[in-house]
Amino acid sequence: MKILIQKTKPKDFLITENITRETFWNLFKPGCDEHLVLHNLRKSNCYISNLDLVALSENKIVGHIIITNAKVVDTKNKEHQVLCVGPISVHPEFQKKGIGTILLNESIAIAKKLGYSVMILFGHPDYYHRFGFVNAQNYGITTKEGMNFEPFMALGLYPNALAAMSGKFYEDKAFETNEEELNEFENLFPKKEKGKPKIDINH
């Protein structure tokens, strides 16, 4: 299968939001809010159009990744610019064919070329270790609540990129959604039934 990666065009914003919704629906909770997060990231100052990418197969969008500006704040209140990866989605019918790998590798290459230093994400360790992501604890980076756990990972984009950085990670405010705006946003999409989550994130 030939996969082409390109920047997401504004005309494809709603399509990618729908793919994100299809991918995350009932995955970690009943329904999902990742499509609204994606929508709000695009309206935020953290947005980087060069790191909003689609994967195309035969001219059809089958996957998407967004990477946005975020920060690590150290104990002296100094802010270090980092990148926050996600949401990343490969349409359920196209998963396990290598598309996620292509999307991530291409994003990492673009981010390096643009001079960014560090990527941070929450995800499945087995999947992201292969790209070089490791538990952020190794670099003295915690969540904004001061927590560390295996799915919270960091990747340096050049040697020693993480050496001079430690502190708490703050992603953009767009990651916080509320029920009211989610319910209103849902009106733009075909109705879907909420159900039992496929993955229990607490285990």
Ligand SMILES: CC(C)(COP(=O)(O)OP(=O)(O)OC[C@H]1O[C@@H](n2cnc3c(N)ncnc32)[C@H](O)[C@@H]1OP(=O)(O)O)[C@@H](O)C(=O)NCCC(=O)NCCS
């Ligand atoms: C996580 C996600 C983005 C990965 O994308 P993907 O395209 O399915 O990933 P890949 O195909 O690159 O890799 C997945 C697996 O398929 C395997 N694979 C890759 N190419 C393959 C091929 N041609 N044939 C068979 N298997 C293949 C990989 O080795 C990997 O195996 P493993 O993880 O079981 O060891 C996708 O599954 C997804 O959208 N999941 C739901 C949303 C989510 O959890 N997003 C991440 C959190 S933000």
